[in-house]
Amino acid sequence: MNKTITEGLILMPTPFSDGLNVWSKEDGTTGSLTYESDMDASFVPADSHFGGALELLKTETVQRLRYMRRTPIIPGCYLRVTARMRVMAGSIPSVRIAAWPGKGDDVHVSGLPESGPSVTPAGNGEVVEVTAIIGSGYRGGVDLSWGSEPTFAYVGIDLTGPSGGVVRIDDIEVEDVTNVFIAEMLPVVDVRDCGARGDGVTDDSAAFNAADAASDGREIIVPEGTFHLASDIYIDTHIRFEGQITQPANKSLVLRKNYDLPTYIDAFKDEQLAFEKALAALLSSADHDSLDMCGRRVELRRPIDVSQVTGQTTFEIRRSLRNGQLNVIAGPDWTTGVVQSSASYDPNNPKVMTGVTNVGQIEVGAHVTGPGIGREVYVTGRNLSAKTITLSQALWGGARSATYTFARYRYVLDFSGFAKFSKFNVTNVEFFLNDTASGVMLAPDGELFHLSGCVFQKLGQKGITSIGRGCQDLHIDQCQFVSSEQSVASIDRKSVGVNFNANDAKIRDSQFRRLGLSMMMMGTGHLIVGNHWFQGDGIPDTPRSAGLVLGEPHMRSVVTGNYIDNAVIEWTNEGEADPSLEAGYSFGGLTITGNIFTASHAISSFSWLVIRPHGPGHFLSGLSVQGNVFRSMSGTIERVEGVDDTISDLDHTRTRDVIWEGNTYNGVSQRTMNPLICEVSRASAQSTWTASTGASLPFGGRSRTVTAFVPNGVIRNGNGDPTYDMPSIQTEAGTKSNEVQIIWPGSRKGAARITVRCDR
Structure with missing residues (x-):
């Protein structure tokens, strides 16, 4: 991987024979003094060791020599700077590779190493060679590790030690040695090449952003180590984790090309933390509509407060969690919080308890039990200064002051910290609660x-x-x-x-x-x-x-x-x-x-x-x-x-x-019907026929309505003669109001069917 060839970059400084006007005696920036007219510097065209060489009298404590044209510093690219020197006469100085890191319009990037190891000749005439490797990554063998902030360097050497000596310096060389660190044509970007330290302390956020910017479709590699990310990080390319990520709870890691739970587990090396971080990314980014757990089982040591994990209190955009298992591991964090407090209730303020003692100890989401309370009544909110709590339902027991119990169960997914939470799907997720935890608590x-x-x-x-x-x-x-x-x-x-x-x-x-x-x-x-x-x-x-x-x-x-x-x-x-x-x-x-x-x-x-x-x-x-x-x-x-x-x-x-x-x-003794068809018959003539519904009407209801009366054959009088008159009907008769009286204008016998209802 030779940048000079593959990207057309010019790395090699011009030889001294082309003129000393591009060689600075200061830091190399525009306007700095050069050696072009310096009485103590000259070009020697014929040196027995170097051919052409720069001859220089050391007059400064640190005598600087910097090439004034910018040498590009690219994330993932490593440059080796080489210089050779011999002392001609006088005191013997030391020599080292040096470089000035910059960005923008000659803006100095401070806080970085700017010189390599020194070499001191043993005596006059000895040729010594010094080298230093400059790059963004914090790797072994890299002398000047600069991270991703610098974009160029002014390279050269420093002469240190005693002054007064005359030295000759061969042309300085700069070459790409990236292939020493990364196999040639490897389609990956290592975050270390972009300045990541992986020491668990240094903020490697900028290096991760630089790796993402430099990836150009290649996969990002996070090698062994602990990489601390103090900022929100958004990665737009594929990424693979061998090392571990640490990140503050209120910061997000959004992996746009690897947004799935296994990748987050690889990143954080802690299943629950990885799940929480992935869930936070789902609710803080618009890039994905669902978190795929890919069938993974996550061991949960504590409840997940989704609002706290995501740092949000309102969410109403469609999102989905799917395809995985959440397994509860018993421990103290799942213990139900129980508080007993006295409080007053007034039906005119139906969802509020007042004068609540220990109100600060009662948690939102607590299950409320006590006299006059229905099933599944919960604390929706609380006002500590007013000593009131808001309830999910009114209480049927009427006005009273009493002692109530508030039990706060622990939930695998707890959304109670949101003021409002909508449009969330949980699909094909198995909750192993293990008689220890509850499943899902919804938002108020x-x-x-x-x-x-x-x-x-x-x-x-x-x-x-x-x-x-x-x-x-x-x-x-x-x-x-x-x-x-x-x-x-x-x-x-x-x-x-x-x-x-x-x-x-x-x-x-x-x-x-x-x-x-x-x-x-x-x-x-x-x-x-x-x-x-x-x-x-x-x-x-x-x-x-x-x-x-x-x-x-x-x-x-x-x-x-x-x-x-x-x-x-x-x-x-x-x-x-x-x-x-x-x-x-x-x-x-x-x-x-x-x-x-x-x-x-x-x-x-x-x-x-x-x-x-x-x-x-x-x-x-x-x-x-x-x-x-x-x-x-x-x-x-x-x-x-x-x-x-x-x-x-x-x-x-x-x-x-x-x-x-x-x-x-x-297997049911009493059949229930409404409408109910009753048959009534009399073998001897009677003026009033009584039909009982028994217990056949729903809920033991009354015989309130007769909707039909149909004779079953001929109705006859006491002499056996056919009659064709109609009776009147008396409903809700009898001591239980479940009978119907059929009242004829005279004595009648025969049979009939009536349709009785318990309603009107």
Whole structure:
């Protein structure tokens, strides 16, 4: 690799015979004094050793000789400067190669070595030779290592030692010796050739930038060593790491041609740090839309606070994390933080607790439990000076002052430090939680977070947690949530798959395996389609826990085509500050169609759909249950639906818009229908026929409406004569208001069918 040939660069200084006007007695810069008219310097055309030579009387402590034309200094190029000298008479000085590093318009680059090793002749007449290699890299054999800042040099020699001697100097030579350090035509750029030291202390940022600029399509090599990068670094070409990178937490390394996790692991030699740096690059650069983990498994010793790692608090540009495994290693950093504090609550300020003691110890994202609090309520924010905390949901228990528990679980990916985070996809990532950590905590605000093809293994606490409205339009597709509580009785399990506070969630084709609670759904407008959640155990005749909790009374949601195994769909209003019905909608807007409901070893009182009002006055105002299959194995259950009236009951006198038909029942004692067709007959003539709906109407509802009366054959009077008059109908008869009275104008006998509804 000869720069003179390959790049047309002129490296060799002109011979002394061409004139001394280009040879400076100072630093070589424009305007410095030359030897052209110096009385102590002359050209000797015939020297017995050198041919032509410069004869010079040493008069200065350091006698300088510099070639005044710029010798180019190029990253990756190494130049050897050679000079020969002999003493003719007088004192014997020493000689060394020297050079002045510059850039721009004769701007001196200070702080660099400017001279090589010295040689002293043994006596007059002895020819000595001195050499020095100049280059950007900090390599063995390089005398003047300058890094990437200088772009040229004024080369020459220094005479040091005693003055008064007369010396002759042969023509100075400059030659390219790059091939001594890098194999000829090797298509790589070594960062050391651009000034990187690799000592773990020196900032090598400039050298990496210079290597990137000089690469011209070649691969950059980072050799053995520890290279500290104190700045943000953007590399536009392929790069290979043998050495290790260190970098401050608030700085980014963006590898535009090698943006994948294995390359970052090669760079930082620490899997978690590499993952964090790669994730930071994803969210700080517009060059890539996704981080490919390339199937790598990352061992995590601590939670990842994504906001802290990236240095951002708001992010709303589509990005994706895909194809890898995150494995939690147990340790103290995963310990749940638990704080107990007293606080006051006022339903008129429904999402705020006031007068909170120890508020500074309560972390954003903490799970709140205590009297009058629903499930999956979290701390969304806090005000230390005002001693208040903001909650993800209102509290149904009314005004009170009490002691509450705040438990802050640790999450593999924690987005709670963002004020708003949107449009992030996690695809085909497996979370090994190992009964130690939780999975993903969403930001307090945001939308369109999407998880697809992900697996949450050995989930002991939480899978996906929303602490605010960062779950707006959350998508979960083809994911699996596997509890670490497989052998625990279903009612004793604590794990939660996912919770929602905002609207429009889409949960599709996913599986939830033996969790304490699969889904906690606040908000409205949800689509729950094609999933399988099962929460049973092998213990005979035991209760079953809620698998899906719908926490808003008017859901406007669809539960369709799911496989619901040994789990309750619980419909409640525990997220209301005033759970009593004052105005507006009550329990309605829910469609449950085409699902497979299964139970085994369940207690006979088990039901798949349970409504649990938290205040008085509530009623059904829109429910469709159609085309489902209900099957109980290993025992018979009483009915498929019910009301948990522990706190309050439904008002059955106000039921409206309920459709419950086309379902199939196996192992269920009481079939449920609305509308319900009842057959009634009398062998002897009576003026009033009474038909009972029994417990066949949904939720033990009243017989509020008769929509059809059809005689089954001829209706006759007491004499057996046919009659053709119509009866009047009395609904909500009997002590339980579940009977219908057919009142004739006289005594009648025969048979008829009536269609009864629990709604109007």
